[in-house]
């Protein structure tokens with residue numbers, strides 16, 4: 001890591017990045033609140049008539065296939081073209097990419113456009129890597145450990161950073177890799193937490209040229225805030241507002257002191 005999560009959070013708060021989020025209907029409101037609480041500026045702009053133009057002025061773009069339909073796909077293609085033209089990072093969230101032929105086709109198309117970061121649960125990352133996935137719908141049903149080699153493969157093949165989330169998270173760019181601990185078992189009981197994290201990966205990617213550090217920074221912010229919010233929560237309902245407060249309360253110092261990040265390898269043959 002060249003830049004710590006705390007360093008990146010300070011940069012993000014000093015100049016809140018504008019993040020264009022093409023996300024699903026379930027996540028739109030939740031993810032916008034997550035970005036605002038963390039310190040970024042979200043804009044849910046997806047129509048093909050304006051998505052390319054908007055991507056040129058945004059600091060980063062995030063693309064999520066959760067509630068897929070042709071208008072969304074056309075907006076994604078336009079926005080990715082705009083981000084590429086402007087040299088901006090973009091993040092792919094392959095929600096339930098294993099579930100149907102339509103999702104398999106569109107996720108393959110988007111993958112071939114070389115996302116800067118891919119963030120998904122273990123079942124989605126296994127499916128993208130062409131390995132056996134136990135995933136059915138949007139929830140992960142495989143352990144992150146099983147998806148680590150697939151993540152490395154994907155990262156190398158597409159020159160992307162791959163972030164696999166679950167009880168313990170894993171991030172790799174094909175050579176570097178870390179695991180992150182923290183968070184809360186109440187997180188997967190709140191819908192769109194992963195989708196919101198994908199948007200936060202975009203926010204962190206907008207403030208650094210190193211997408212590996214960006215993904216680790218966003219995941220560390222979620223892990224520290226999730227652990228903090230867990231204290232005093234009585235279930236998924238009380239966890240949700242505590243989590244927003246904790247994202248906001250996390251300081252750069254606290255992030256660097258409390259994030260549990262373990263380097264696995266710097267270089268792997």
Ligand SMILES: Nc1ncnc2c1ncn2[C@@H]1O[C@H](COP(=O)(O)OP(=O)(O)OP(=O)(O)O)[C@@H](O)[C@H]1O
Pocket residue numbers: 095120121122138139140165166167168169182183184185186187188190191192193194195196197219222223226
């Ligand atoms: N059992 C757990 N314990 C601690 N943290 C968890 C656990 N499961 C998930 N998380 C955290 O929840 C966040 C979302 O990850 P998750 O893998 O659930 O995303 P997802 O399946 O894509 O979610 P969604 O598609 O519903 O938005 C991550 O920060 C992850 O670390």
Ligand SMILES: Cc1ncsc1CCO
Pocket residue numbers: 024026027066067095138191192195
């Ligand atoms: C529940 C759900 N269905 C489609 S997208 C989504 C949000 C979590 O991925």
Ligand SMILES: [Mg+2]
Pocket residue numbers: 093095096120121138194195
């Ligand atoms: Mg998801």
